[in-house]
Amino acid sequence: xxxxxxxxxxxxxxxxxxxxxxxxxxxxxxxxxxxxxxxxxxxxxxxxxxxxxxxxxxxxxxxxxxxxxxxxxxxxxxxxxxxxxxxxxxxxxxxxxxxxxxxxxxxxxxxxxxxxxxxxxxxxxxxxxxxxxxxxxxxxxxxxxxxxxxxxxxxxxxxxxxxxxxxxxxxxxxxxxxxxxxxxxxxxxxxxxxxxxxxxxxxxxxxxxxxxxxxxxxxxxxxxxxxxxxxxxxxxxxxxxxxxxxxxxxxxxxxxxxxxxxxxxxxxxxxxxxxxxxxxxxxxxxxxxxxxxxxxxxxxxxxxxxxxxxxxxxxxxxxxxxxxxxxxxxxxxxxxxxxxxxxxxxxxxxxxxxxxxxxxxxxxxxxxxxxxxxxxxxxxxxxxxxxxxxxxxxxxx
Numbered sequence: 001x002x003x004x005x006x007x008x009x010x011x012x013x014x015x016x017x018x019x020x021x022x023x024x025x026x027x028x029x030x031x032x033x034x035x036x037x038x039x040x041x042x043x044x045x046x047x048x049x050x051x052x053x054x055x056x057x058x059x060x061x062x063x064x065x066x067x068x069x070x071x072x073x074x075x076x077x078x079x080x081x082x083x084x085x086x087x088x089x090x091x092x093x094x095x096x097x098x099x100x101x102x103x104x105x106x107x108x109x110x111x112x113x114x115x116x117x118x119x120x121x122x123x124x125x126x127x128x129x130x131x132x133x134x135x136x137x138x139x140x141x142x143x144x145x146x147x148x149x150x151x152x153x154x155x156x157x158x159x160x161x162x163x164x165x166x167x168x169x170x171x172x173x174x175x176x177x178x179x180x181x182x183x184x185x186x187x188x189x190x191x192x193x194x195x196x197x198x199x200x201x202x203x204x205x206x207x208x209x210x211x212x213x214x215x216x217x218x219x220x221x222x223x224x225x226x227x228x229x230x231x232x233x234x235x236x237x238x239x240x241x242x243x244x245x246x247x248x249x250x251x252x253x254x255x256x257x258x259x260x261x262x263x264x265x266x267x268x269x270x271x272x273x274x275x276x277x278x279x280x281x282x283x284x285x286x287x288x289x290x291x292x293x294x295x296x297x298x299x300x301x302x303x304x305x306x307x308x309x310x311x312x313x314x315x316x317x318x319x320x321x322x323x324x325x326x327x328x329x330x331x332x333x334x335x336x337x338x339x340x341x342x343x344x345x346x347x348x349x350x351x352x353x354x355x356x357x358x359x360x361x362x363x364x365x366x367x368x369x370x371x372x373x374x375x376x377x378x379x380x381x382x383x384x385x386x387x388x389x390x391x392x393x394x395x396x397x
Contacts, residue, residue, distance in 0.1 A: 051346045095210070102183060106119070107181075114182070142184045151184060157187070157190065158184060161198055189227070242259060288391045332347035
């Protein structure tokens with residue numbers, strides 16, 4: 001029992017000794033403090049900083065609304081419709097023959113002029129407007145003999161290409177046309193049969209071959225003009241026979257049949273005005289002139305609109321920036337007079353900077369305006385030149 005008590009005591013003593021053997025507590029030293037950072041005074045603004053600040057202040061005080069000077073773009077041009085000859089209606093070469101009735105009935109008068117004189121005047125007007133490189137021919141019939149039985153046979157054989165196919169010489173054509181006088185009978189079939197030979201060198205593959213037959217009456221020589229017209233249309237010539245009945249006093253059914261057989265059209269004219277209208281409405285190569293005039297008008301209007309837009313924008317820009325310069329200059333002058341030292345020290349330099357910047361923007365705007373206007377003029381001149389060339393290539397001089 002005593003041994004157990006001794007053991008317990010020993011153990012307790014050892015525990016006390018162990019607890020007392022821990023490391024010594026750290027000595028309490030003086031309290032640690034962080035020294036305050038020295039106060040650094042902000043650096044004084046440089047002269048350039050001061051200038052920039054005054055620059056921004058004055059620009060904000062007196063803004064220039066240059067963006068407000070911009071206008072909407074000029075509207076696109078309307079498209080001028082070219083004559084239908086460019087749509088494939090006409091082939092590479094155009095050959096046109098006028099066949100004119102010179103029978104005695106063409107000597108009759110309408111309102112003080114003979115039918116022959118009226119036809120001559122309107123045909124002369126008509127051919128002036130043919131496409132420029134057109135091969136033109138004039139064939140007449142019934143211009144020989146007389147309108148009586150004795151000379152009928154000779155007159156019915158009378159058909160002649162008084163102006164063979166060639167490019168139009170208006171003086172020579174007019175001379176041959178105006179020299180034709182009414183005389184005899186009406187061999188329409190014979191004239192159409194002879195016309196086939198006139199067109200022999202012009203195949204329908206590369207040529208548009210057209211006949212305009214002007215007559216005041218029906219076939220009187222026993223021929224079959226509808227069959228002759230059909231032969232022209234159905235041959236390799238692919239001729240188109242148009243018939244103009246001029247003051248026809250009889251039924252026009254046979255004339256309409258000629259046009260139908262010749263794959264052409266029939267037109268009826270009762271007087272000079274109607275004859276002229278037929279030529280203008282149905283065979284109007286003046287469309288090329290109208291086309292050119294349309295192009296000229298559209299190009300000119302657009303060019304003027306571009307000039308006006310660019311000039312107004314440039315003037316507006318100049319006004320905005322010039323007013324800004326003047327207002328800022330006056331503001332600096334006022335501050336200097338009021339004793340503002342900042343204005344006295346750097347005001348002139350800031351005004352000079354703004355003036356130089358604005359002058360540069362004005363000059364850039366002016367240069368851009370001149371460039372755009374010049375480009376617009378060049379485009380106008382190019383398009384007008386192209387239209388003029390097309391017109392000259394397609395219309396007789």
